[in-house]
Amino acid sequence: MDQKLFEKYDIPAPRYTSYPTVPYWSESPTTEQWVRELRKESVKESALWSLYIHIPYCETLCTFCGCNTVITRDHKRESPYVETVLNEWSLYQEQVPELLQRPLRQIHLGGGTPTFLSAEQLKKLLDPIYSKAKLHFEDFEGSIEVDPRRTQKDQLLVLREFGFDRVSMGVQDFDPEVQRLVNRVQPYNITKELTEEARSMGYRSVNFDLIYGLPKQSLATMEKTIALTVELKPERIALYSFALVPWIKPAQRLFKDDELPRGAEKRALYELARAQLTAAGYVEIGMDHFALPTDSLAQAAREQSLHRNFMGYTDQRTSILLGLGVSSISETPTCFHQNEKVLPSYEKLVRSKKLPTFRGHLLTDEDQLKREQILQLITTLEVQLRASEFDDAKAFLSELESDGLVEFEGKTLRLTEKGKPFLRNACMAFDQRLRSKQPEARTFSQSV
16 A cells, blocks of 8 residues: 555545535525525426434444534433424425425434434324325335444334334444444444344344544454454445544544554555455445445446435435434535524524524535536546536646546546545545635545
8 A cells, every 4th residue: 555645645625425515605595595495496396305304312422423413311302302303394394385295215314313212202203204295105215323222122113114124323343442442332242133133123224334543443453343244244334434523523632643543554444344345245335335236325336326415325316305403404406504503593493483594505507517526426436527627627636647546538537446545535626616715724534
């Protein structure tokens, strides 16, 4: 592995789950403008939509986490929060009734820890949504992120009753010392038992979230973590690079510099995992996902219909993603919209019968074009360039080209096998907002 390449290109870079990236949202819509853009898309007969619901609560803080969370063991907070989310849902029913006529293709519960909610509260949350939404029965998908330490059989059974058939388990690492350092002690048997239980209930896909670059990870610990993962054979694996952002998440300041693998040493962990997973029959997808060849994510990659949004890589693309709950992000082809990130502020607005707008972005025609180009590159590892932008892209990527990381064939830009670790760097060629104005403060994690 070329240490010099990693030193050269391991720079702060976006993960490109959206474009423009959140720090560059500027033309922020009012609530009225957001509703107008949502209605504009909802009236289209061809429109399909997805629903994301954010459950912020966690009983303990995992110190690697970069999500919007509320740490509490007070389960009396479940019911009021569910009621608030349902009140937000009612506001959308009133203001965008056209949405209810469009098929709901996907619902995803994320967090936080969605299984902080009891089986009873999960049912209370989903019943009113299912009673109004028009489910896309042909290929409807329900999925949830779970913490195996906090998930019970009755919760999974309730979700199966609502058609949920995908479950994503937070694992991160199986090594006890790494778990101790990130404050997530989760013995292997807990994950094993929940995986087997989910399959016995009829969940057709289990995903493991793993992270490389955590404190005290080594080639030896990573090899064992992947071996244990392969034993359980999850249909999908998300192998994320640890995003070290202590200026955003102060708990990460607890990690010592000499505990964290960086640069080529960090990438070696991924390459080891990649070799083990591909040897076990997994297909590498994009820059941080793996799937069994029979899984729909691998099928989408083969058919070049893979999509990427705020939830990562997915095999489904809808023109509308509606987010409910504190900090949730929604999108249409022309607009991004984020809810209030502070829980009391979110609750106050919803109580006042107002949609809880915090910020967003109205996409220009150029934004929409760049978003599609970045999406194409990050899902297929190649992209077609317009004649008017070819010279600029080639000049920007000249160093990556001379180092053998990208190549040009006519007007096609393609990432090479050697260049896969630097996909985020290549995407920056299309990020005109970042290129025209570098952030004044630390914003993004390192690219490798």
